[in-house]
Amino acid sequence: MGAEQLGKSRLLNLLFKPAGATMESRLRRWLMPPEKTLRGAGLKPGQTVLEVGSGTGFFTLAAAEMIGPSGHLIAIEPLADYAARVTQKVRAAGLTNVEVLCRDALDTGLDAASIDNALLFGVIPFPSLPLDRLLPEMHRVLKPDGSLAVWLFPTTAGVPTAILRSGLFTGLSKKHGVYAFERCEAPGGSASLK
């Protein structure tokens, strides 16, 4: 069963409720303000940004503010309750540049070469987001000059090296704890992350 089907399970949504409360806690916001971390992603006004696994929207509103009303933020979250919470926050903030999709990031259904910047913030390593499937999908949806911004917490677990080894992205920078990668043409057309 894929993440999209699992995300509709009432039991799973119930089990993830406490995690959602932790994700949006004041302590977390105080310890690691989302605006500060997002600065490492190099978001610019007017960009089309994809946020993978938005959870309850800890980074969503700040990212939407950074790209401004001419930008477009697509937040993907398979857990129905989390996605509903993000939608609620977006409405309450009066933001009109955010689209929340209850989907699996491994198969986004988004157009190829449509995204300027894809955010993987606090989502990998995660069992339902294997890099050998996630990276090719991010590579597909990113524009030729697009970038991938990765914030890893609590552990990097060899992820930056694995991203480089895929041959789909090259290293760009590390700022505010965020690794930024540039999309490159895949030599063999597929990621190999063993």
Ligand SMILES: C[S@@+](CC[C@H](N)C(=O)[O-])C[C@H]1O[C@@H](n2cnc3c(N)ncnc32)[C@H](O)[C@@H]1O
């Ligand atoms: C640890 S939480 C982080 C949430 C948010 N980025 C944050 O930092 O507060 C990981 C999120 O990834 C989502 N997720 C898991 N598998 C996914 C998939 N295949 N596609 C998209 N999101 C997924 C989970 O539902 C969860 O909300």
